[in-house]
Amino acid sequence: MKPVMQTLFGPEDGDCFRACLASIFDRDIETVPHFCRKGNEPWSTDTQAWLAHEYGLGLLSTMPIEAIEGLPKDSFIATLFTLPCHHLIIGRSPRGISHSVVGLSGKIIHDPHPDNLGLVEVQTWEFFVKL
Template sequence: MKPVKQTKLYSADGIHNGNCLAACIASLLDLPLWMVPPFEDMFGRGDHTSRMIEWLNHMFKLELVWEDGHPVDELPEFYIAVGRSPRGVHHAVIYSKGEMVHDPHYSNDGIAEVDSVKYLAPLGA
């Protein structure tokens, strides 16, 4: 896992969404952020999550698995934890063994608590 910082921040009156999830995916895949498509700005056909899943399936033979809550014992070494940031917005960070190890936001404030987790797994596993 190579930590990658996000380049877009969420703003209620902004023209785009933040790209913390894309930065987390880039971190887990050891890719520069520019190699992850800007799913957070894709509108129209379906939601951006379905497009990200399709990209992961096709390009890396991986699936994005998500679960509500925080089942620490059943997760890979590095995974994405999602929850409310101190700024009051939904935010994605990287956790390992129940602890935050990377916040893609420049503040490094993390999240108040984990609402759900996402992780990468081999397709069809």
């Protein structure tokens, strides 16, 4: 994983998601499509197609384990965090907009925004799965 900073900012054209993918896959940001650009809906479909083509992977979304009431500590989701697994964490930034950061075993290890403030609320974790 090589930390890559986002180059575009704001709720409509920010490229934090692209910077996170570039970071996890050790790529230059320009080599990753800007899936979240305004007007590119549904961007999740394009993301899945790109990941499948480039890496044979897909993204699997889950709520944070704290939000899943009654989740056993030995569930498959909970045990993912015992492994050295890079993943995406998506939530609300201190700037009040949706934001993506890189996680490792459930903890933020890279915020692609220059203020490096992370998230104030986690909404989903995104794991890469082999297709």
